[in-house]
Amino acid sequence: MVCRCVRRSILSSSTDRRRRAGSTGRGSVAREEDSRESRDPAPAVTRSIRLLGLLAAAEPRTLTELAGELGLAKSSTANLCLALEAGGMIQRTSAGYRLGLRTAELGGAFAAQFNQVREFYSVCEASEVLSGELVQVALLDGAESLYLARHEGSRSLRLGTPLGSRLPAALSATGRALLMSMSDDEVVALLGHDAVFPQLTERGARNMTELLEVLAAARRRGWALDAEESFRGVVGVAVPLEPWAPSDPALALGVAIRAPEADFERIERVGEALRAAARQLTNPFSAAARR
The missing domain is CATH 1.10.10.10 (Winged helix-like DNA-binding domain superfamily/Winged helix DNA-binding domain)
Incomplete structure (x- = not known):
């Protein structure tokens, strides 16, 4: 007891x-x-x-x-x-x-504070090639491209990404244009060595090794390519923009083309037109413009 x-x-x-x-x-x-x-x-x-x-x-x-x-x-x-x-x-x-x-007003005001966004419309209109194309401006936000501005062009198109939308930087042309301006080590540090990318279509880069190969090819030719990797039926071509001021974010300029119309000659022509536009949108007093 x-x-x-x-x-x-x-x-x-x-x-x-x-x-x-x-x-x-x-x-x-x-x-x-x-x-x-x-x-x-x-x-x-x-x-x-x-x-x-x-x-x-x-x-x-x-x-x-x-x-x-x-x-x-x-x-x-x-x-x-x-x-x-x-x-x-x-x-x-x-x-x-x-x-x-009010959110749309604030979004527009955010984009308009950058010289390159304000000027890109007139640069596109003055370009023999870009005046007829759908051209977009994006910035890098973490591992994604965030779309800020859009020039519709003279073609009757319903392509591209709506303003304020995001796409994985590893798959989109604008995202790759932003990443190609970075070193491989910086890309790995940003996205992760073991990163596995979403497969938005069957064509996209799947891992870091494939992405670094894509970026190396983009650096060699001077523009990035998205060959139906973020949207079926759409080919993207894009180039990086040098920041206008040290405090500005890096931006990219890209064009969306219907896949049946995206033969090599047109892609190359658009890529060169984008490079010319990027030079026009570079601060004339920057180190990049003096090179």
Whole structure:
């Protein structure tokens, strides 16, 4: 009997310790979350940015869906939506919330702050070759190309990537043009030695070894090629642009061509026209222009 009582006492003590430890652990987690929240100088702004990111990545979302993905109460999410809607950043529709017109204005203002983006339209119009082509400007954002500007050309085309869209830099012509300006070591450091690239079509480079071979060929000829590797039926040709100012991001200039029309002569003609345009879009006082 004494043994059973002692055993019950030990078990009870052990259970109490586990409960106290569990309570302490839960309290520690809560305190850590509170600490993270308190370290955020503007939690409402951070949540608003996350909300805009959700709307940028998908179709319209309902208040319930947004609240669930943000991990917030519907009342808190509703307050964020009201503020963003009042500022024109989002719109409420019958299907839910979507991005508002103000986001388009801000995107245009971001692109227009770079001299090369402002000037590229007139350079394309003045080019005998590029005036009829779909020409796009992109920058490198991590491992992706982000499209900033678009010259439609005189051909009736529905090609290319919508403004604000992204493509894997390893597969797109503009992305490769940006990567070809870097050393192999820099490309590996950015994308990872063991990187495996998504197969958007059956033609794309699959790994770093294949990508480095593609980039070496691009450097030799002076322009990058996407031979139906990011979109079936579309061939991309692109060149890098030297940053206008030291603080500017590196940009790339690319053309999308329908695959049936992309014979070698046209690709080469477009590539040379893009190189000429890149020279025109180089700061005349930069080291690159003096070379």
